[in-house]
Amino acid sequence: MQEFATIIIDFDSTLVQVESLEDLAALALADADDRTERIQAIADLTNQAMTGTMGFDEALARRIPLLGARRDHLSALVEVLKQKYTPSLLRNEAWFRANSERLYVVSGGFREFIVPVMEPLGFKQEHIFANTFLFDDEGNITGADPTNFLAQDDGKTALLRHLDLPRPRLIIGDGFSDYQLRASGECEQFYALTENIHRAEVVDRADRILTSFDELLM
Numbered sequence: 269m270q271e272f273a274t275i276i277i278d279f280d281s282t283l284v285q286v287e288s289l290e291d292l293a294a295l296a297l298a299d300a301d302d303r304t305e306r307i308q309a310i311a312d313l314t315n316q317a318m319t320g321t322m323g324f325d326e327a328l329a330r331r332i333p334l335l336g337a338r339r340d341h342l343s344a345l346v347e348v349l350k351q352k353y354t355p356s357l358l359r360n361e362a363w364f365r366a367n368s369e370r371l372y373v374v375s376g377g378f379r380e381f382i383v384p385v386m387e388p389l390g391f392k393q394e395h396i397f398a399n400t401f402l403f404d405d406e407g408n409i410t411g412a413d414p415t416n417f418l419a420q421d422d423g424k425t426a427l428l429r430h431l432d433l434p435r436p437r438l439i440i441g442d443g444f445s446d447y448q449l450r451a452s453g454e455c456e457q458f459y460a461l462t463e464n465i466h467r468a469e470v471v472d473r474a475d476r477i478l479t480s481f482d483e484l485l486m
């Protein structure tokens with residue numbers, strides 16, 4: 269690992285075991301009659317984006333109205349996600365803390381919950397890049413800030429180009445948008461983490477497969 273000046277890590281299904289928008293929907297739709305159908309529709313859209321069959325921007329725009337979420341659901345979501353850290357992340361917490369200078373989180377998820385979930389493990393707030401929610405006057409989540417690079421298709425590539433972080437760079441993730449950083453040349457290597465989910469379309473394109481973060485440190 270010493271050879272990488274910058275290590276970029278995805279959030280959903282990589283640093284946590286789940287797709288956080290599905291957990292947010294589960295909280296927000298707790299009393300909705302069509303809860304099961306809406307959560308399934310969100311999961312289907314996530315899968316299409318993560319396997320590269322739908323643009324990330326389109327999948328995000330279609331998922332947010334299905335969430336039915338408000339600002340006051342976010343603190344509950346943070347508590348849920350803190351119970352769902354990827355096990356090998358917790359096992360290797362000391363290493364992640366010691367390497368925080370070169371570690372970055374780049375996610376199509378949202379800063380409003382990723383920062384409070386990752387800061388307790390030593391991740392630096394200014395090294396966390398993600399979308400930000402838009403709210404209406406009643407606190408309903410109405411969308412994602414469209415000016416953010418990460419709200420766009422292949423937004424991770426656009427962000428990395430903008431940040432110009434030290435090379436060589438490694439991207440670790442589970443999804444197609446993570447692989448795109450390797451395909452675009454913004455990262456020299458892509459390691460697919462399969463501890464939480466194994467997406468064949470993504471794993472087939474990886475330079476290396478990590479069944480857990482333990483293998484990264486060996």
Ligand SMILES: [Mg+2]
Pocket residue numbers: 278279280281282441442443
């Ligand atoms: Mg992911």
